Amino acid sequence: MAIKIDYKKCCWKDGKCSSCSCGGACVGCVEACPVQAITREKLVKIDLKKCISCGACVEACKHKALKLV
Ligand code: SF4
Ligand code: SF4
Numbered sequence: 001m002a003i004k005i006d007y008k009k010c011c012w013k014d015g016k017c018s019s020c021s022c023g024g025a026c027v028g029c030v031e032a033c034p035v036q037a038i039t040r041e042k043l044v045k046i047d048l049k050k051c052i053s054c055g056a057c058v059e060a061c062k063h064k065a066l067k068l069v
Contacts, residue, residue: 001053001068003046009065015042019063028060 010026011019017026030038037050038057044065058066 002048003051003053003057004067004069005044005046006065006067007043009063010044010061011063011065012040012044013042015040022062025062028062029057029066032056032060 011017011022012026017024019026027040029044030040033051033056034054035050035052037047037052039045039047053068055068058068
């Protein structure tokens with residue numbers, strides 16, 4: 001299983017949150033990851049070499065932008 005991100009659903013765009021209604025929830029994936037595989041730059045980046053496919057970020061993402069496939 002590998003983590004995939006749907007950039008259309010992710011509210012983090014061009015280095016900032018683009019959703020007035022998310023209330024800061026867009027940091028959820030970064031904070032949830034136990035191995036610090038997720039960083040936010042212009043877009044969310046996931047280091048697949050670090051990812052252990054735990055699914056914590058999938059649960060944390062309020063926008064359902066992440067999934068394990
Ligand atoms: S929690 Fe979801 S919407 Fe927010 S930055 Fe992470 S992937 Fe994007
Ligand atoms: S599946 Fe787990 S290890 Fe992989 S990016 Fe998400 S929280 Fe991090």
